[in-house]
Amino acid sequence: MPDIVVALKNITKRFPGVTANNAINFELHGGEIHTLLGENGAGKTTLMNILDGIYRPDGGEIYIDGKRADIHNPADAMAKGIGMIHQHFMLVDTLTVLENVVLGLKSQKLYVNKKAVAGKIRTISDRYSLGIDPYTRIWQLSVGEQQRVEIIKTLFKGARILILDEPTAVLTPQEVRTSFDIYRQMIHEGKSIIFISHKLNEVMEISDRITVLRHGEVIGTVKRAETSKGELANMMVGREILFRLKRKPLKRKKKILRAENVRALDDKGLPALNGVTFDVYGGEIFGLAGVSGNGQKILSQVITGLRKVTSGNIFIEDINVTNASAKKITGQGTNYVPPDRLKVGLVPNLSTMDNAILRRYNRPPISNNYFINYREAAEYTEALIKKYDIKVPRKEAPVKLLSGGNMQKLILAREISENPKLLVVVHPTRGLDVGATELIRKELLKERDNGVAVLLISEDLDEIFMISDRIGVIYEGQILGIVNIEDAEIKRIGLLMAGLKDKSTA
Amino acid sequence: MVIGALFGFIAGNITQSPYLGFLVGMLAGGAASMIHAFISITLRGNQIVSGLALTIFGLGITNFFGQDWINKKFTIPVNPVPVPGLSNIPFIGPILFNQDFFVYFSYVLVLLMWFILFKTKTGIHLRAVGENARAADAMGVGVNATRYFWTFFGGLLAGAGGAYLTLVYAPFWLDGITAGRGWIAVALVIFAMWNPLYAIIGAFIFGGIDSLQFQLQAAGTTIPSSLLNMQPYLLTLLVVIAATIIVRTRHIGTPGELGVPYAREEK
Numbered sequence: 001m002p003d004i005v006v007a008l009k010n011i012t013k014r015f016p017g018v019t020a021n022n023a024i025n026f027e028l029h030g031g032e033i034h035t036l037l038g039e040n041g042a043g044k045t046t047l048m049n050i051l052d053g054i055y056r057p058d059g060g061e062i063y064i065d066g067k068r069a070d071i072h073n074p075a076d077a078m079a080k081g082i083g084m085i086h087q088h089f090m091l092v093d094t095l096t097v098l099e100n101v102v103l104g105l106k107s108q109k110l111y112v113n114k115k116a117v118a119g120k121i122r123t124i125s126d127r128y129s130l131g132i133d134p135y136t137r138i139w140q141l142s143v144g145e146q147q148r149v150e151i152i153k154t155l156f157k158g159a160r161i162l163i164l165d166e167p168t169a170v171l172t173p174q175e176v177r178t179s180f181d182i183y184r185q186m187i188h189e190g191k192s193i194i195f196i197s198h199k200l201n202e203v204m205e206i207s208d209r210i211t212v213l214r215h216g217e218v219i220g221t222v223k224r225a226e227t228s229k230g231e232l233a234n235m236m237v238g239r240e241i242l243f244r245l246k247r248k249p250l251k252r253k254k255k256i257l258r259a260e261n262v263r264a265l266d267d268k269g270l271p272a273l274n275g276v277t278f279d280v281y282g283g284e285i286f287g288l289a290g291v292s293g294n295g296q297k298i299l300s301q302v303i304t305g306l307r308k309v310t311s312g313n314i315f316i317e318d319i320n321v322t323n324a325s326a327k328k329i330t331g332q333g334t335n336y337v338p339p340d341r342l343k344v345g346l347v348p349n350l351s352t353m354d355n356a357i358l359r360r361y362n363r364p365p366i367s368n369n370y371f372i373n374y375r376e377a378a379e380y381t382e383a384l385i386k387k388y389d390i391k392v393p394r395k396e397a398p399v400k401l402l403s404g405g406n407m408q409k410l411i412l413a414r415e416i417s418e419n420p421k422l423l424v425v426v427h428p429t430r431g432l433d434v435g436a437t438e439l440i441r442k443e444l445l446k447e448r449d450n451g452v453a454v455l456l457i458s459e460d461l462d463e464i465f466m467i468s469d470r471i472g473v474i475y476e477g478q479i480l481g482i483v484n485i486e487d488a489e490i491k492r493i494g495l496l497m498a499g500l501k502d503k504s505t506a
Numbered sequence: 507m508v509i510g511a512l513f514g515f516i517a518g519n520i521t522q523s524p525y526l527g528f529l530v531g532m533l534a535g536g537a538a539s540m541i542h543a544f545i546s547i548t549l550r551g552n553q554i555v556s557g558l559a560l561t562i563f564g565l566g567i568t569n570f571f572g573q574d575w576i577n578k579k580f581t582i583p584v585n586p587v588p589v590p591g592l593s594n595i596p597f598i599g600p601i602l603f604n605q606d607f608f609v610y611f612s613y614v615l616v617l618l619m620w621f622i623l624f625k626t627k628t629g630i631h632l633r634a635v636g637e638n639a640r641a642a643d644a645m646g647v648g649v650n651a652t653r654y655f656w657t658f659f660g661g662l663l664a665g666a667g668g669a670y671l672t673l674v675y676a677p678f679w680l681d682g683i684t685a686g687r688g689w690i691a692v693a694l695v696i697f698a699m700w701n702p703l704y705a706i707i708g709a710f711i712f713g714g715i716d717s718l719q720f721q722l723q724a725a726g727t728t729i730p731s732s733l734l735n736m737q738p739y740l741l742t743l744l745v746v747i748a749a750t751i752i753v754r755t756r757h758i759g760t761p762g763e764l765g766v767p768y769a770r771e772e773k
Contacts, residue, residue: 075646090641092634093762099630104645110626 003030005161005192011060013046020046022216033193035203038213039236040292040459044196048163052084053077083154084163089146091138097149098134101156124155128185144175163194168202180206198291200229200498212236233498234491237461247445250469253282256422256453262312264302272298274477285454287468289461291497295477296457300426304336305329316422333421337411337428345411348400352392355399356381359418388413405436412443423447426457441467475499507668507688510535512568514669515580515679524584528669535665536658543657547650550767569681580677608670619702632656636761639768649768693742696749712738
C-alpha cells in the first residue's frame with residue numbers, strides 16, 4: 001500500500017448556476033505525479049483551489065497524511081506542506097528573485113539577511129537543477145524561468161506537495177522538456193505532484209496516474225502504464241447521448257470563405273497557425289472543434305482582420321482579404337462574435353444604445369457624416385431589443401450591467417443585422433444559461449438557413465455536434481480532419497482533438 | 507508642502523520653538539496626505555486628479571488661514587552647527603558640514619530611507635505594493651495598509667519641506683511661498699528613479715540652480731532675472747522628458763502600478 005498524502009472525499013463546490021465539483025474523490029500517493037485531466041470547465045482548477053484554500057468546499061472532506069484537515073486559506077495549505085503554482089505568476093517584475101521569495105516569508109525579521117536567503121535559494125536551485133540566480137530581476141527571466149522562481153518560492157517555504165496548474169500552457173516545447181526533468185527530480189527528492197493539464201501527449205509522458213474529470217465529476221482514475229491516449233480522449237469527451245437541434249436540410253450555396261495555407265504567430269511570437277486550409281460555404285455551419293489553445297483564437301483573429309498572417313491567403317468570395325484592415329473585411333461582409341464579450345465584443349461602460357450602433361454609427365440613417373441622429377439610433381436600438389428579446393434595464397445604462405446572455409444576444413443581433421456573408425462566431429454560448437444558449441443556437445441556424453456562411457469555433461463539442469453541418473478539428477495550428485456531420489463519430493473527433501490522425505489508439 | 511509651511515510657521519511662532527514648529531508642519535502635511543490616501547486608496551479615485559485638487563486645496567486653505575501672518579517673520583534663528591573635524595575639510599567641509607540641525611536630519615533620512623527601501627522586509631513590501639499589488643496581496647502583504655502608511659509618511663516629509671522653508675530658509679510667510687517647489691520635488695523623484703541616494707544628488711543640483719540665479723543677480727549679470735528664475739522649472743521639464751524616454755527603454759524607475767488603485771475582486 002502506498003502512503004496516501006492527500007485524500008479528497010466527496011468534495012462538492014457550487015457556483016451560481018453550476019456545480020463545478022460534484023462529490024469528487026481523489027487520492028495523491030507519496031512520490032507520484034498524479035494528473036488531473038479534463039476539458040476547460042471540467043472543474044480541475046476549482047478542485048485544486050479548494051485544496052489550496054482559495055475556495056471553501058460546500059461539502060466533503062480533505063485528509064492530509066490520513067488526518068482530517070481544515071484549510072481556510074493558502075497559508076493554511078502551506079503550513080500543511082501544500083503549495084500551488086498558478087497559471088498566472090504572482091511575481092513582482094522589478095524585484096529580484098530573492099526579494100520575491102522574501103515577500104512571502106513570515107519568519108524574516110525587519111532586516112533581511114540577504115546572504116542567508118540567497119544561500120538557501122541557491123541550494124534549492126542546485127538540488128533541482130533550476131538554474132536560478134537569486135539576484136536576477138524577474139523581468140530579465142524567461143517565462144519558464146519565472147515558473148521555476150514560483151517553484152522555488154513554494155519549496156523555500158517547505159512544500160512537499162506541489163499543485164501545478166497547467167504549467168506547460170505558457171512554455172515553449174524546449175521549456176516543457178526542462179520542466180519535466182525538474183518535476184521528475186522533485187519526485188526523486190520525495191515530493192508529490194498534482195499536475196493539471198488537457199494536453200494528452202504531456203499527460204502520457206509525465207504522469208504516474210491520471211484522474212479524468214468531466215463536467216465536475218470524476219470519470220475514472222487510471223494508471224499511465226495501463227491506458228492510452230485514445231482511452232483518455234474518450235474519457236475526456238465521451239458522451240452517451242448527443243441530441244441535435246431540428247433543422248432544415250442543408251442547402252449549400254457558393255463558397256464564401258477560403259483559407260489557404262494560413263500561418264500566423266501568437267502574442268509571444270510563436271507559431272500558432274501552421275498552414276490552415278479550409279473552406280466555408282454559404283448556407284452551412286462549419287464547426288471548428290479542438291482543445292483550447294490549438295490556434296482557434298488566432299484563426300478567428302486573422303479571418304476578421306485583427307491579426308496579420310505571416311503567409312498564406314484568405315479569400316471572401318474570391319476577393320483576397322489577406323491582412324486587410326478589420327474595417328475593410330467587415331465591408332466585404334464578414335461579421336464577428338468574439339470570444340470575449342466584455343473585452344472585444346462590447347464597450348462595457350458605454351450604453352446599450354452606443355454598443356448597438358457600433359457597426360453603423362458612421363453611415364446613414366444614423367449618421368449624416370457629421371452628427372449622430374439620436375432619434376434614429378434609439379429607434380434602431382429599440383428594434384433590436386424587441387426583435388431579439390434582449391432584457392435591458394434602460395438603454396442608456398452601461399452595457400456591462402446586462403447579464404451574459406443578454407450581452408451575447410446584443411452582440412449577435414448587432415452583427416447579424418449587418419447582413420453578413422460570413423459570420424465568425426467564437427464560444428457563443430460560453431457561460432450562458434440553458435435558455436439563452438438555445439436561443440443563440442437557433443439564431444445561428446436561422447442565419448444558416450438564410451444562406452450565411454457560419455464559422456463556429458467552440459470548445460463545447462455538444463454545441464458543435466448539435467448545429468454544425470461539417471466539423472473540422474484543429475490541432476497545434478493545423479486542421480487535422482474535416483468530416484460531414486452524418487459521418488462524424490464523437491470518438492473519431494475526440495482522437496483528432498488529441499492529435500491522433502489515424503484510427504489507431506497509439 | 508504649503509500646508510506644512512503655514513502651519514509649521516504658525517506653530518513655530520506660537521511656541522517660539524523652530525523644532526516644535528517643524529514637527530507641527532510635518533503632522534499637518536501628514537494629515538493633508540490622508541485626504542489623498544482616502545480618495546485614491548479607499549475610493550480608488552484618480553490619483554492625479556486627487557493630487558492636483560489637493561494642491562489647489564492647500565493653496566486655498568493656507569491663503570485663508572495665513573491672512574494674518576503675511577509678511578510676518580519667524581525671528582528665532584536656527585544657527586548652523588559645525589560638525590567638529592568634518593567642517594574643516596577644504597571646500598566641501600563648509601558646504602556639507604556647517605549646516606543646521608535640519609540639514610543633518612535630511613542626510614540621515616536619505617540613508618535611512620535607502621536602507622529601509624532596499625535592505626528590509628518593510629521596504630520589499632513597499633516596493634511590491636507599488637509594482638504589483640496582486641502579487642503582494644497573494645503573498646500576504648496588506649496592500650491598503652501599506653499604501654496608507656507610506657502615503658502618510660510622504661505627507662510628513664512634504665510638510666517637513668514646507669516648514670523648513672518658512673522657519674529657516676525664508677524665514678517668513680507669504681501666500682504661495684512654496685512657488686511650485688513641491689512639483690520640483692516630484693520631478694526630483696522621477697530624476698532619481700525612485701532611489702533616495704540619487705535623490706539627494708538631484709536635490710543638490712536643483713538647489714544649486716535655484717541659488718545660482720541669486721548669485722548671478724547679485725554679481726550683476728545682464729541676463730534678465732525672469733529668465734534666471736525660470737531655470738529650476740525648465741530643468742524640471744527637461745528631467746521629466748528625459749526620464750520618460752529612459753523609463754520607456756529600460757526597466758527601471760517608475761513603479762509598475764504608480765497611480766493604479768487596487769481592488770482585490772477585479773480581474
